[in-house]
Amino acid sequence: MGHLLDGAWTDEEFLVELDDAGTYTKQPSKFRNWITADGSAAPMGEAGFKAEAGRYVLYAAVSCPWAHRAVLYRVLKKLEEIVDLVDTNEQEIGGQGWGFGPSGHRVPGTEHNARWLHEVYTLSDPECTTRVTVPTLWDKKTQTVVSNESSEIIRMFDTAFEGIAPPTPVLCPDDMRDEIDAINTFVLESINNGVNRCGRSITQEAYDNAFEKLFEALDALEERLGHQRYLLGDRLTEADWRLYPNLIRFDPIYYIGYRCNLRRIADYPNLSNYLRELYQVPGIAEVSDIENMKAGSFGKAGPIGWDGIIPRGPENTLMQPHDRDKLAA
Numbered sequence: 001m002g003h004l005l006d007g008a009w010t011d012e013e014f015l016v017e018l019d020d021a022g023t024y025t026k027q028p029s030k031f032r033n034w035i036t037a038d039g040s041a042a043p044m045g046e047a048g049f050k051a052e053a054g055r056y057v058l059y060a061a062v063s064c065p066w067a068h069r070a071v072l073y074r075v076l077k078k079l080e081e082i083v084d085l086v087d088t089n090e091q092e093i094g095g096q097g098w099g100f101g102p103s104g105h106r107v108p109g110t111e112h113n114a115r116w117l118h119e120v121y122t123l124s125d126p127e128c129t130t131r132v133t134v135p136t137l138w139d140k141k142t143q144t145v146v147s148n149e150s151s152e153i154i155r156m157f158d159t160a161f162e163g164i165a166p167p168t169p170v171l172c173p174d175d176m177r178d179e180i181d182a183i184n185t186f187v188l189e190s191i192n193n194g195v196n197r198c199g200r201s202i203t204q205e206a207y208d209n210a211f212e213k214l215f216e217a218l219d220a221l222e223e224r225l226g227h228q229r230y231l232l233g234d235r236l237t238e239a240d241w242r243l244y245p246n247l248i249r250f251d252p253i254y255y256i257g258y259r260c261n262l263r264r265i266a267d268y269p270n271l272s273n274y275l276r277e278l279y280q281v282p283g284i285a286e287v288s289d290i291e292n293m294k295a296g297s298f299g300k301a302g303p304i305g306w307d308g309i310i311p312r313g314p315e316n317t318l319m320q321p322h323d324r325d326k327l328a329a
């Protein structure tokens, strides 16, 4: 995929996501502001992004696990009436990254009709040099991108809209933050990035390393989930929701398309039972459309350069009963 260079789209690969060993490695996100309850700057970026109903737009794509985090939070934190959601179309061969289709999309708060998501970035910063990624959080009022970093968007969604949105449990409570950060780092390295490293690294060695680390991590989580209901005990937290987008894609997409084929999640009794529980949380199945995830991932212009033929299986059994409540404290 191309990028923005000084505000212009280029297909040239200069923000390369491979390190010297051929390992797929993500670029840092460009926009890192935070929405806060009173609009103060915290913990980084510019001030001025106050939590207000109807002010912000979340750009996402169904196929993307990072965007999925933010879409899940929009449901879990009851923000559907407060933060707008715009799904970009899948990428097109010869296109300019994430797009809105031939008739385009009127960017809220502006008169601009955008054909591509990168135009939303240049409305915000006309000279920017960056990859253009989902999720992207847009502010209609200041006509700027607030953030394109999913880990931070979900933290904002967790608490910034308290008092505006209906009450919901906090998913990263202060007294659990260190534990959550620690397990997030482990899951990020071995699983969130691990599946991409298996699918998109360009040397055997880089793939082998990622593959070993990925299955060691899944084995460790399988063991952990044998004696506790969630990753951090009996409370469902951010850590679980950062794992879920990869678990749900694992058997239909990563196992076959990303060469993650030692074991399926279905072969892990605890992980598969846990995945069913998360999928069955109210509202989550509706924003976990596996057929659309497959279409984006295996599409010709998708991330792994598949031939466009979408594998039909496996059967979706995620609505089958789980018995995770037997582990409740």
Ligand SMILES: N[C@@H](CCC(=O)N[C@@H](CS)C(=O)NCC(=O)O)C(=O)O
Residues within 6 Å of the ligand: 001, 002, 026, 028, 029, 063, 064, 065, 066, 067, 097, 131, 132, 133, 134, 135, 148, 149, 150, 151
């Ligand atoms: N660090 C970012 C990564 C997001 C990301 O890599 N999204 C992918 C889709 S799954 C993307 O938009 N890639 C386009 C590109 O890198 O050019 C986040 O977590 O928000």
